[in-house]
Amino acid sequence: MKTTKLYLGPQHPGITGNMMIELDVEGNKILKSKTHVGYLHRGFEKLMERRTYIQSFPIVCRICVPEPDVNENNYARAVEKLSGLEVPERAKWIRTMVLEMARLQSYLLWMGGQSGSMGLYTMPQWTIGDRDYLLDRFEELTGGRVYHLYVWPGGVRKDLPIGFKTRMLDLMDYLESRMKDYTKLMFENAIFKKRAIGTGVIPKDKALEWGVVGPVLRGTGIKHDVRIDEPYEIYDKLEFEVPTYEGGDIYSRALVRKFEFMQSISIIRQIMDKIPEGPIYNRIPNPFKWKIPKGYTYVKLESSRGEFGYFMASDGSEKLRRVNVRGPAYVHGISLLEKILPGSRLGDVSTILNSLGVCPPEMER
Amino acid sequence: MSTDSMYRLLVTIAVILGSIIYGFFINSLARRITARVQNRMGPPLKQPFIDVIKLYSKRTFVTHGIMQTLGPILMLTGIISTLILIPYGKGYLTLYSSNGDLITILYIMTFGQLAMALAVGQAGNPYGTIGVARGLTRMFGYELPLILALISLIALNHSADVNVIIANQHGGIANWNAFRHPFVGITALLAMLGMMSYQPFDNASAPAEVASGPITEFGGKFMAIMMTTNAMFVVAKLALLVDLFFGGASNIFILALKIFLLYLYPLFVGLVFPRFAMEDTFLFFWKWPTLIGFIGLAIAIF
Amino acid sequence: MDDLKRPTLDSDFTCDMAFNKITKWAQKNSLWLLAYGTGCGAIELSPTMTSRYDWSRLGIRGSATPRQADLLLITGYLSTKTLKRVIRSYEQMQDPKYVIGFGSCTINGGMYYDSYNTIKQLDLYIPVDVYINGCMPRPEAVLSGLAYLKDKIGDKKADGWIKYKQNFEWYRENQKKILKSFNGDNMPDKYNW
């Protein structure tokens, strides 16, 4: 047998999270790669069918660990669509702010992962260290560092604390200044460019057909963003651009994420200035006897890794009939990886994986 | 055993133990410096010693065969025999360097690496073998500029004996080899990056690509010996480079200081650069450093 | 292939060597942690590792392979598929080794008490030395858990690995109840290194 079988398995420092890539390697080149998932499966969709709408609210945010707010927001909007619940204006503004903060901390985490997989160990220390200041803001707003349990059907649980605005604006200035250092250390780094340009290339014509979404799609030059195609919450009231870079390789994806990082900072600043006053929460009836009429809905939003959708079916009882989560990693981590990895070098596997933003828990829920 | 050779033996043993301790000390200092650059505290200074004692106190050692048990011992032998060939100062501190010149030192360094490579081979882990293949390719890469630098030194000093080379560099900083012959100095410094297996060229034991490379199957006592030999190897290489390019040292403390300062150079380069891909590592050493090396050699001859 | 004699428990675990105090001090202050994020708590490990909370002050360092690791973190719920890999990694680690269970999922199944794929009680399958509660404990809680483990090692109470060796059959028995393909040829019955 000419090939060597390598398991970049569940317990491997290069893999983000708990999945296994089975590689057939010949010398330094990869011939065939197969992704194995199921290491983090706890059948959460089955569990939500056994719980009423409000009981499955704490479970929902534990699907995707780096970005819990995306799930909370999706679940809340899906239930509101099914039950026809109205959300006050101020709650929408706060929800958008929470989403943008989630995008910021996810990009900081990505920068650490990407450069860590390439061997630049100073970058993760800086970025994940700065991400912690963002988690402090989350803790102040919602009481929890990672799992926030803050956005629920009908609005938001708490209003902004006093003085939150000034602290948030200071943090935004700090992050903007830090971006200069990150650019010098990572994005403009000669060796980073040499390794990133031309590796893990996704052809532009096949990108849509392979189901590529989010920054990875924009990295191939196709301009699609759920925040513009189908503005949810208050994205139609904000001004922000969506970048696209040609090339479809790791470097163009990195530039897309860098540009969006700066855009999120400007979005949060806009929200902080123009947030209206008013109630933050429409009370829902007794959660144990709250029956939602039969109906289907598909709600999606732009997470830091791409289109994150919730398909929800209710059957008139107080428990929901079916929920199905469609995360970007489901496509990026399995079918897309099996198309890109063959032909690339063994050393680039974890770099490509990080650049696609693969988060294993959302692959098998 | 005349008193003179007995005395020399004692000094050698002292130097070997000293290089272990000093190797660990530099290692812990390096960890503190990297921590400071990454704005965090970093482990306490005595951490490497604690690690080695803990590794030694492990209760089970797992080997795949005789070669994996023999590997670390042979590596220790290779490193110690390299150490005794390098002069550390004047008088007895020249240890046994009267028995082998620069070419002998260059070749006996590979003895330790071969021993470790065989031990890794016996363990039968694909990651280990890939790590060794990468390490050897990198060695094949950085040897060219290193040899060019050493040969031009031999050509300049008309002798391959390290003590003679040190003697020729007496006097102020001006006539240290690194500054008197800039091209040779630059080649040696670039080649040194490869020797130290720090960040830009640590693809042999890159955790993300090949899970910790050659030492994947080594735990407990083998890992302890691996760490001590690593520390000694760092000190030996740096001492050799200090002797050849930075004027050697009259007493041991100046040598220690010079070794530490020289050690900072690959450390800082490693902190700000990610890892090269394997092909680029190989090509990097065969492009610019070799060109500068050839120029240096040409100047040295004519 | 010679038949492997399983590590029997003999005198050397309990005997008091002269420099036992030093080894205890060394084992206490240098813990090498296996880089294995088994559950959702792994996201809190990265802030603990990096510059803000920085566990290298306590002498803790990550290690890529089980051969060099002495500490295994089970961060959150554990699905049966991961349990099979955790057992192999745990048995490949060298003695003395310790296990810390994160969050309520390792204590009594936590939020996924009714899930068909997660185990409900961790110490049926591998011995656990320290539990850290909190549905995903914060970095401070993780550091305090690690400090607690260090004290436990200091006064020789962290003996999970001795328990595992003493009643090895009982653990293997529980593991086989859940993992159907345990006695397949690739899952050796004996203590697979």
Place this chain on the structure above:
Amino acid sequence: MGFSKLTETKVLLKQYFKDIISIEEGGEQRLIIDLQSKDITSMINHLKDFMDFKHLSMISCVDWPEENKFEIVYILTSYSKNIVLMLKTKIDRKNPKLQSIMSLWPQAVTYEIELNEMFGVFFEGNDRMGEEFILEDWDDIPPMRRDFDSLEYANKNFKFRDERKDKKIIREFISEHYDEWRKK
């Protein structure tokens, strides 16, 4: 502005496909269509090639044991028209069979394998059916079916910590007293 496109696609689809069971708008950019299972693939082909629904978001399955039906839902998105289309079809629950759309989108394979493992739906034309995707050595009926009770399976297979002496189910207790507490 999306409104007009919605009705226009609705009219186009109606006259292209005669026997659509029902077609209505769910929300301003959503279109829900019900079909027989036999002409699902031709509809999807038509949508992908001519109606510019290039992006397959998801294939999901809703289980209706009372009607003894599985409802397979295809969610397609058209980026140019900004419309998300939910294509639903009901198939028999005893031996659920459907034509695979593997040839159109490579990622459809992963969805179909998961549905096969979780629900037992068999997609002809997909050679990786029956492959172990998420669950390892699973011996019970496909877990996502409604008639599979996960709590009872958990109690049977996993041993709970026996300290829970009182065995009281906290949830029933809270649900009875919830209204009085809210009034206080």
Place this chain on the structure above:
Amino acid sequence: MNVLRTIALILSLGFLSSILFYKIRELRNLSIIASLSVALGFVIKFFGIYTGIKRAFSYKDLFYFKFDAFSNFFVVLILGVGLLAILASWNYMKEKKGETFFYVFFMLTILGMVGLVYSRDMLSFFIGWEVMTMGSFLVILQSNEKDRFKFALRYFIISLIGAYSLLWSMFIIYNKVHSFKFSAFNSSVFTKGELTTLLITISIGFLIKAAIMPFHTWASGAYSRSPLTFTAFFSGAMSKMGIYGLFIFLYGSIGLSAIYKTGYNEFFQTSYFQYTLVWLGVITAFLGTLRAILSEDIRVMLAYSSVGQLGYMLIGIGLGSTLGLTATLFHVVTHGLFKTSLFIVVAAIIHRTGKTKFHELGGLINNMPIAFIATLISIITLAGIPPLGGFATKWLLYEAMIEKRMFFATAITMLASIGAFLYAYRLIQNLFLGQRKLEHDDVKPAPLTMQIAMLIPALGMVFLGFFPNLLIKYTNLFIELINIDFFKLGVKVTDTAFTNSYGYWNAFYLGSAVVIIFIVSTIYYNLQRRAKIYKIGQLDIYTAGEYVTRETPLNYSFNFYGFIFDSLKPAIKYSVTNFITRISKEFIALSDFVRRIYTGNGQHYAIFTMIFTIITLIYFLS
């Protein structure tokens, strides 16, 4: 009694017995081994002694033979390696198809070579040369490889070219000097142009046999397709005949002053011809090693490694200084030793497993421990790592080159020896270490005779490592015989310390230091008594938590140095073999065009003859 005649008698007896007793294997083998060992003992006994024995023999003042240290050095090598090869092929060739003829032609080759080495005139030299080439060609045909005819034919044709160029140079000498004797040569008679053509033709002849770079294309095919125990002899001893030939022609008969006449360069104190020889050797060493690193078949890799090592020897001769010659002779011996042992090890492996590719083997250390030890010692010598003999050759060679101020050449040769370390490691890793395949579990260890044949050279190498000065004594004997005042800056050997103007190296001291330190570190290693050491199976390795079975291919062996290949890919495609294949394609196309004339029907032939006659007529009339 004339020493030469007795040796000839003994060897021809051995040859006859290989023909007569071809039926009874034991008798035939024993008699051959007896004859070879008696001859070897004879030569060693009278090695340096010139008084009291008749050692010259001439016949009709055409053929002159002489028995002295000069040729004995090589005869010992030939007979020693021959003995080992035949001992190893006792089991290797058992029940193989071409066994009977194998021994006959093997003995024929040995006879040819011994005659060649003792000859003191060009004619008998050439006869011995032809007998050797013919014998080796026929032996290659006895192996049961499928495509052996193609490669044997290629080997034969290229050697033929070499032989003709040798013949041409002999005639040039003869019609000016009117005698074939080596000593009869005086350079005054020749013009500068004739001398250079003479040198070129001689060097082409011998470089082909020594498989130096431009003429090495036959080497990988011939070495790998012939029976492997014969390849041990082929590369262990026969390839050195090219070196010996160069030596006796250039320094034996033509002499240094004549070579200097063809153009002398003050800076390097050598002639342009010798300088080109050195650079040919350097390029061969480097490219041979590079090609060996990137080859996938074991035998092809060892073949290219021999090509590389022969490059080193050529450098030594090209330098023309005593140190250079000692380095070459030293390398002749060490290369003979480790190449024989390596080829016999590979023969044993192929004999047992039947596989010849790297990626089909692995993990044989437990099955063949003796073979592992022999390979370990050979690769340490091959890579030139200090405690063993290999380092002596490297040190001598580098000192010689530095002495001659050829610094660029030294740098590239050093790099080539580091490259040797790379493929040496791959050889031992992919054959003996790593995961053993399922079907190799019950592979028996190497047969006894092969094990003996492996271990004798291994002991030789270890001995050389600690006491290289004994071999230097013999090489000095060799050099004194040549009455040419070489570049006198030789090496001063005081017991085992080598010192010369540039550097010094003490073999025994270093060797003993390494052994003592090894003992000290084993003690340090066993300090820790408390822990238990468990020897575990092959599959208990870190596989990222996954469970693996014996069928999963866990050996990393195919395209082992893929990185080097990928990064040097643009440069590799200009290799010599592609160049020659391209020429042969055009040649075939041309001949195909010419063939079209013979269309096979009468009218065309008639027309052709008629046209031809007309042209000739016009030509003569005008």
